[in-house]
């Protein structure tokens with residue numbers, strides 16, 4: 001059937017020479033110049049970069065519980081528009097994804113939506129309470145096949161509990177993704193602790209509060225021989241600690257968000273809560289350090305930490321506002337702006353950090369993170385790296401508008417996204433999908 | 436002057452001197468049989484208080500009323516409006532009432548900035564103390580009080596008549612001001628550091644290291660951990676209120692140790708130069724940061740600060756909304 | 767004759783094109799004689815200086831009041847001090863301009879039951895004097911208020927008249943009367959008309 005067959009013309013795979021890509025029944029069937037069209041639909045990709053479908057290891061979809069901010073459907077639509085074919089749904093929903101029942105519900109909602117595969121992340125502790133392990137094995141054994149566990153939003157601060165979690169998930173090759181925030185050092189914290197916080201009279205959030213946990217967890221993971229993943233690392237010190245841990249051969253991976261690659265705490269000066277995020281925006285020196293870390297592989301992946309919030313949670317005083325920013329639809333542009341256009345990463349390395357590595361860390365199935373090669377599942381993104389666009393908050397599939405990039409000009413635009421050979425986005429527009 | 440007064444840093448040296456000079460003239464009004472000027476007749480000043488502060492509210496209310504403004508007191512404290520949303524909704528209500536000036540006190544740092552920047556009101560926003568950020572009118576009244584004592588015998592600027600308080604037309608150039616206490620949580624300290632620096636004074640902030648903010652080395656001030664080292668050269672000493680709950684959060688071990696190291700008692704006061712004055716923004720913890728005999732001594736200008744507060748706030752309201760209130764500034 | 771006032775004074779009047787003609791109407795000697803005459807008229811009308819309080823309206827009314835006080839003191843053989851009455855906060859045109867700096871108010875004596883003579887340089891619309899009457903009313907209750915001005919140029923907008931006038935000076939609205947005094951302007955005393963003559967291009 002022709003709806004299942006596409007020939008993509010003159011795409012630059014990983015930024016290389018233009019070539020055609022043929023897709024049939026969800027699989028890449030041929031790659032080469034001037035492929036025969038046959039019954040297939042032609043997609044002109046002249047000048048576009050082809051990347052493997054991107055995988056986000058850190059997405060807040062808000063369903064169940066805060067369907068006013070985001071649903072699995074709208075969140076995965078935003079993901080598709082951003083070039084993602086798989087997102088990992090964080091566990092801090094209401095109810096918390098701490099049982100097989102909840103993770104299966106989220107997984108099923110993702111399948112029904114059809115825009116993007118949704119891989120649930122399970123909570124480490126019951127209700128994110130930080131005191132008792134959730135049924136990690138049951139979630140691993142469920143239909144959702146959970147391998148990543150995280151209390152994200154909260155830190156597993158109890159050292160013994162963290163040790164047990166790291167040990168326990170070895171039984172099913174799981175990984176604990178830690179939100180590194182020492183709670184006592186960040187009581188009431190509102191922004192990065194530094195000269196700006198002192199000036200603004202906002203309670204500071206010291207880099208040490210992140211670094212202390214990153215260091216402790218690296219040592220614990222090494223001690224028990226487990227895998228550790230550090231969520232949204234944001235400081236120079238954290239980069240150095242992870243670099244040191246990797247130099248020891250420890251199984252530690254780390255992620256950085258797009259916003260920590262670009263934005264700094266200077267932006268807080270106007271007290272606009274659009275810039276309020278956890279971990280907080282840091283200094284220009286930290287931004288330089290996370291870029292270096294991402295370039296040299298110390299930081300394995302970019303993950304969005306897409307965190308939708310309704311307007312009223314941001315249109316208020318800074319200290320009353322919610323933490324978080326949306327990011328699925330701007331992630332690749334920010335990575336291009338900060339890493340590719342600066343010469344720090346090639347498109348091949350972008351594919352590694354936004355597709356292959358996150359899929360590997362989460363052990364996700366469905367052919368995600370595979371290279372663009374014959375016989376591989378057709379998860380493909382076509383990206384116009386030459387385009388520029390001014391970010392307009394209302395131009396989003398997300399239910400929320402809390403983008404920190406409003407009015408900014410960013411490079412690049414996702415033109416098409418194929419999920420298992422089905423276009424979820426074509427000509428930059430969401431497509432009807434039936435699942 | 437800028438349209439709003441959100442931070443003491445919004446004021447240039449000339450702006451600040453103008454506020455002080457205007458306040459000096461207005462101070463005379465308080466001594467007249469009729470303590471009222473028609474200047475803000477028909478203007479509406481809203482006192483929007485999200486945090487209790489009877490002293491500050493009364494001071495602003497007296498200032499606005501002496502200028503014949505219509506005053507609306509809006510206390511949002513304890514009302515049932517949910518967090519956050521209330522600021523926007525309240526602001527829209529005030530906008531509908533046609534507020535020309537909104538005097539806002541808030542427990543969150545930056546709330547006045549939000550009010551001014553978010554376009555929820557057209558009125559001039561006056562920060563009457565926001566969280567642990569700033570309290571610019573307090574700094575202005577402190578500077579006013581210091582100037583009237585420390586610059587009184589300085590020759591006035593050529594052409595300037597001798598005012599009811601000294602130092603007309605003058606700043607605080609070269610004066611040494613020591614501010615002591617919980618700088619980290621003090622909006623008074625932040626505003627004073629900025630304003631006194633703008634006025635040419637040398638500011639020394641004295642506190643235990645736990646109560647100085649990170650990044651203070653970038654402020655235009657000196658810092659010291661020792662009060663005793665900062666007394667001999669001080670022309671004015673300002674004691675900040677230290678809250679007992681800081682002790683429970685381990686900022687210092689005990690009230691007794693704090694007052695021994697950082698409290699102003701008679702012995703320390705006697706080491707000040709003869710002309711030096713003692714200020715406190717109030718309310719005082721007698722026995723903690725200041726002893727009763729220092730607070731009640733001849734060097735203490737604490738009561739005067741309260742009187743001057745009304746004149747300074749009249750000056751601020753007059754300069755912000757007394758003229759045309761479109762955005763054209765002074766040339 | 768080339769007096770300093772015939773030189774276009776760009777620094778003092780930055781917005782006025784320097785090409786506008788300047789006609790001196792009173793020189794220093796004439797101003798002095800006018801003030802002397804006013805002094806005598808005030809004394810004559812009020813049967814001496816005992817009940818009189820002189821209040822100048824800033825800016826130039828203040829030095830004028832001081833000069834009249836000095837002349838009055840010479841005649842009466844005792845020191846007579848004048849005061850100043852700032853009317854800024856009572857003006858009816860506050861909202862037309864950004865807030866102005868205040869001038870100093872100072873009364874040499876209680877005004878209750880006294881004869882207050884307000885002194886100003888130029889009387890035109892009468893609005894400044896209206897504001898001065900309001901300001902004065904809040905300082906006390908004088909028995910009478912009189913007005914002395916150096917120049918009355920007409921164009922009244924309120925029912926106000928001067929009791930003592932240095933010179934009546936019919937002018938066009940397109941013209942501007944410029945008063946320069948040694949104390950306030952750091953130059954020789956002079957009154958001039960600046961601007962195009964009646965009917966000239968505006």
Ligand SMILES: [Zn+2]
Pocket residue numbers: 152153154179231232278279
């Ligand atoms: Zn997190």
